[in-house]
Amino acid sequence: MSEISLNAEIRKEVGRRAKALRRTGKVPGIYYGHGQQNISISMQAATLKPLYTTTATHVINLKLDDGSSHLCILRDVQLDPVTERPVHFDLFGLSEKEEITLEVPVKLTGGIPKGVRDGGILQLILHKIRISCLPKNIPDHFDINVETLEINHSVHVKDLKTEHIRIMENERSTIVAVIPPTVIKEPEPAPGTVVAAAETAAEPEVITKGKKVEEGAEAAATPEKKAPEKKAPEKK
Numbered sequence: 001m002s003e004i005s006l007n008a009e010i011r012k013e014v015g016r017r018a019k020a021l022r023r024t025g026k027v028p029g030i031y032y033g034h035g036q037q038n039i040s041i042s043m044q045a046a047t048l049k050p051l052y053t054t055t056a057t058h059v060i061n062l063k064l065d066d067g068s069s070h071l072c073i074l075r076d077v078q079l080d081p082v083t084e085r086p087v088h089f090d091l092f093g094l095s096e097k098e099e100i101t102l103e104v105p106v107k108l109t110g111g112i113p114k115g116v117r118d119g120g121i122l123q124l125i126l127h128k129i130r131i132s133c134l135p136k137n138i139p140d141h142f143d144i145n146v147e148t149l150e151i152n153h154s155v156h157v158k159d160l161k162t163e164h165i166r167i168m169e170n171e172r173s174t175i176v177a178v179i180p181p182t183v184i185k186e187p188e189p190a191p192g193t194v195v196a197a198a199e200t201a202a203e204p205e206v207i208t209k210g211k212k213v214e215e216g217a218e219a220a221a222t223p224e225k226k227a228p229e230k231k232a233p234e235k236k
Helices: 015-023 045-053 191-221
Strands: 002-010 026-032 039-044 058-064 069-079 086-093 100-109 121-124 128-133 142-145 153-156 174-179
Touching: 002 026, 002 045, 015 026, 026 045, 039 045, 039 058, 045 069, 045 086, 100 121, 100 174
Parallel strands: 002 058, 026 086, 100 142
Antiparallel strands: 002 039, 026 039, 058 069, 069 086, 100 128, 121 174, 153 174
16 A cells, blocks of 8 residues: 655635635545534646546545644546546545445556467456455555466456455456457358359349340331332223
């Protein structure tokens, strides 16, 4: 577990007034915990950013401007859907003797897996593992060595080695795997399709020949018309 110290201010601006804080580069938030009083706070956006962009879990030693200190974790951060800037954050207070449930990120180590070098594809399925433990036992992340992972091999939740931690995931769930490469096969035409194509290709020639035969037959069947014979004038 790694611990970092952050400074924040107790704020009086709530509701719509909180918008004024954002124009000054600060982000409104709230600190709360079991059996603890909620405290409205604010923090510089640059100070908050490392907390939600990191790939590790940090326990925060929050220092307020009234001189008090609180151990907590970042429970949630809301981002603007357009600018992706933080608009609000939640800090959850920790108690040394009370277990907390949270998600811990997965970190892959060992470089390129053997299965990937053989043409496979590395697939990370569980990016975070949900656990429950005392604050002092919170891990930064779960390290999984994938160096020897071969094609059609995977690492499951049950393969994790942990102490003083209860994993809240299904032990049969796959965390990471190397799958075979995807091969796209063109569909083979059905036998009837080939015959139909051949018949279609031959059709114009058959029609043409048949037309000539019919025209010839029609010509042979139609007798030639002879000019009417002139009759000699009758003698009076």
